[in-house]
Amino acid sequence: MTPTRAPGAIPESRRTTLLTNLTRLDADGEAAESWILLDGDRIRAVDRHAAGPLPVADETVDLGGATITPGFVDLHAHGGGGFAFDDGVDAIRRGLAPHRERGTTRSVISLVANPPAALHASLAAIADLAATDPLVLGAHLEGPFLSPDNRGAHHPHFLAAPDPALVDDLLEASRGALRQITIAPELRGALDAIERLAAAGVRVALGHTTADYEQTRAGFDRGATLLTHAFNAMPGIHHRAPGPIVAAIDDARVTLEVILDGVHVHPSVARLLFDAAPGRVALVTDAMAAAGAADGPYRLGSLDVTVSHGTALLAGTTTIAGSTLTQDAALRLAITAAGLSARDAVAALTRTPARALGLDSWLGLIAPGYAADVVVWNDDWTVRRVWAAGRPVAVGAAARPADSAAAPN
Structure with missing residues (x-):
């Protein structure tokens, strides 16, 4: 898989890369392809016919028959590598x-x-x-508009009701970069805030809530289209009180986030959700700073977190404080533990989250005109190579960790 490069210096933003000898796997299915041509940050062409000359490219990479998928889209992550996303641009990059x-x-x-x-x-x-970085899709405010009775790992002193002035203040402060927000729909003023935010182009998620079925349905009817980490920080399913999870399942407009790390949701329960809402489950990480890093003490916002055996808890409590998950591990668990087909698992990490953000016209498939985001996989579903917006991403041994062995709780 040694690349060959054409002579001459070509600006990286417009380099062409020809990937050959591969199998494509995306939400549209699986197919043996002859080649895929990346042109700058988009896929220019895909060909299934071995006959005929190969296109000329600045770099040609023979993938040796490996499976490729679109790059993954994570709707919900707070950090990684020891760095929290609340701590500024450098911390986000790292x-x-x-x-x-x-x-x-x-x-x-x-x-x-x-x-x-x-x-x-x-x-x-x-x-x-x-x-400046096209791989960053914007911001997700998971707080402050959360229920104090289902706040999870959010500081109670920093929660607030979604009054119009605060909503407008946050929209203005985001300078158009607010992509998503989580709101508990039962809060005073929440339904009006959902409508205001949706009208501004923000994807509104319901979560960290004590809402019942009817309150949740009201939130969806006012413009919410996501459920933040289904089953976590919300009422569960009861045969006489179906609650927010069933409200989301019943509404075809809604995408349901799931944290599939073997801790937040049992894989068998996750499979039930995939069966109940096909094509509408997005696998997210909710990763905090310890993702891709060692166990030990961390901070999540202003709160102390202890990570042991890959499980993050608020210090001195049994409250889960995000995850240490990465999406490659979620893929492996979806296939091996939840029993999903590889196609459905990949769709939940690519096409489904792209659609939830309204970006599925150019993101989440291996097809002409789509983002040149490609992941090359080993036979054991570990990452071999990555291209993001047409540029190679360095992949080291850190990309092949053991999956979480923590028992579900």
Whole structure:
């Protein structure tokens, strides 16, 4: 798989890369392809016919029959590699690195509840980064509009009701980079805020909530289209009180996030969700700083977190504080533990989250005109190579960790 390069210096942004001898796997299915041509940040052409000359490219890579998928899209992550996304541009860049080398080529940067000034600074940092890094899709405010009774790992002092002035303040501070926000629909003013945010082009998720079925349905009817980490920080399913999970299943407009790390949701329960809402489950990491890093003490926003055996808990409690998951591990667990087909597992990490963000016209498939985001896989579903926006991503031994062995709880 040694690449050959054409002579001469060519600007990296417009380099062409020809990938040959491969099998494509994406939400549209699996097929043996002759070659795929990456042209700058987009896929120019895909060919299934071995006859005829190969296109001329600046670099040709023979993949030796390996499977390739689109790059993964993570709707929900807070950090990685020892760095928290709340800590500024440099921390975001460094925290994204372990995710990118594990196949996540596009990321929404999630923020925990913090005081307004801190949120302003974080939103400004993400706006600056998104303006120069196309792999950063924008910001996700997971707080402050959360239920104090189902806040998870969010500081209670920094929660707030979604009053119109605060909603407009955060929209203005984001400079158009606010891609997603989580709201508990039962809060005072939440339904009006959902409508205002959706009208501004923000994808609204319901979560960290005590809402019942009817309150959740009301939130979806006002414009929410996502459920934040289904089953976690919300009422479960009861035969007489179906709650927010069933409300999301019942609504074809809604995408359901799932953290498939063997800790947050049992794989068999995740499989039930895939069966109940086909094509509408997006696998996310909710990763905090310890993803791709060692166990030990960390911070999530202003709260202390202890990571042991890959499980993150608020210090001194049994409250889960995000995950240490990367999306390649989620893929392996989806196939081996949840029993999904490789196609359905890949779709939940590519096409489905792209559609949830309204970006599926150019993101989430291996097809002409789509983003030149490609992951090359070994036979054991570990990452071999990655291209993001047409550029190679360095992949080292860190991209092949053992999957979490923690028992589900």
